[in-house]
Amino acid sequence: MLGREARVLGVLGGAVMTPVVLGLDTAGTGAGQPALLMNCLPGHAMTLSKESGLDWIAMAQEIGRTLADVHRAVPAGDPSVPSAVFDWLQPDALGVSAEYASSPWRGFWQELEDLAGEIEITSDGFIQRDVRVVDLFWDRLHLRISGVLGWERAGYGPRGWDLAKARLDATLQCGWFQPADLVTDAYEAAWGDPVVDGRFWDLAVGLSSIEALDVLQRGYAELGRADLMQPTLWTRLLESLRHR
Numbered sequence: 001m002l003g004r005e006a007r008v009l010g011v012l013g014g015a016v017m018t019p020v021v022l023g024l025d026t027a028g029t030g031a032g033q034p035a036l037l038m039n040c041l042p043g044h045a046m047t048l049s050k051e052s053g054l055d056w057i058a059m060a061q062e063i064g065r066t067l068a069d070v071h072r073a074v075p076a077g078d079p080s081v082p083s084a085v086f087d088w089l090q091p092d093a094l095g096v097s098a099e100y101a102s103s104p105w106r107g108f109w110q111e112l113e114d115l116a117g118e119i120e121i122t123s124d125g126f127i128q129r130d131v132r133v134v135d136l137f138w139d140r141l142h143l144r145i146s147g148v149l150g151w152e153r154a155g156y157g158p159r160g161w162d163l164a165k166a167r168l169d170a171t172l173q174c175g176w177f178q179p180a181d182l183v184t185d186a187y188e189a190a191w192g193d194p195v196v197d198g199r200f201w202d203l204a205v206g207l208s209s210i211e212a213l214d215v216l217q218r219g220y221a222e223l224g225r226a227d228l229m230q231p232t233l234w235t236r237l238l239e240s241l242r243h244r
Contacts, residue, residue: 002036005152015073017147041147043137048173060179064186066145074126084157091116112203129153131165134219160201171240206241
């Protein structure tokens with residue numbers, strides 16, 4: 001994964017507030033383990049919440065605008081950028097998933113499978129693939145994003161996945177849906193076109209996150225959000241899937 005991240009960062013060349021690669025040791029001969037050396041980015045990570053005293057509306061809008069910048073950062077067709085594979089979202093693969101999905105998730109799996117048979121999943125742009133608050137650095141004074149990390153899975157893929165990731169992250173942090181909708185509105189205004197198949201991508205991202213709640217919880221805890229324990233995240237994830 002380090003090689004892939006270095007490859008993507010090399011193409012980005014510091015665009016959209018990304019770090020610049022200073023060295024790569026995939027064999028671990030110099031560092032003792034595989035390592036990627038990057039320059040430091042300004043700012044620090046923050047979370048969305050009314051309790052923080054920060055303008056969460058401005059922050060949600062900034063996330064949407066930045067995501068549009070990310071999707072513009074690499075032109076389509078650059079052979080040096082890998083593709084992000086989403087084979088599991090094909091209807092035949094989803095049928096298998098629906099068989100072992102248990103209540104209360106079963107109905108959502110079925111809805112996702114039905115929608116998958118109606119749309120064409122295409123790689124329509126460059127995506128970061130795992131948009132999360134822990135990967136965003138902020139200029140606290142101006143509430144602008146000053147750095148973006150987490151490029152080990154980036155590549156060409158469906159933009160709807162990235163937007164749904166950002167929407168879910170905002171919902172899990174805040175516990176209500178207005179921040180997610182603000183992310184979408186700001187993204188669409190910056191991109192210039194509405195996002196299609198939004199319900200499909202919200203379902204795909206939400207269902208794929210069920211088994212990753214422990215990872216999400218640890219990330220939020222590192223930012224001081226001890227209130228976001230797994231039972232809370234589980235409830236908010238379920239509510240996000242019900243929201244239309």
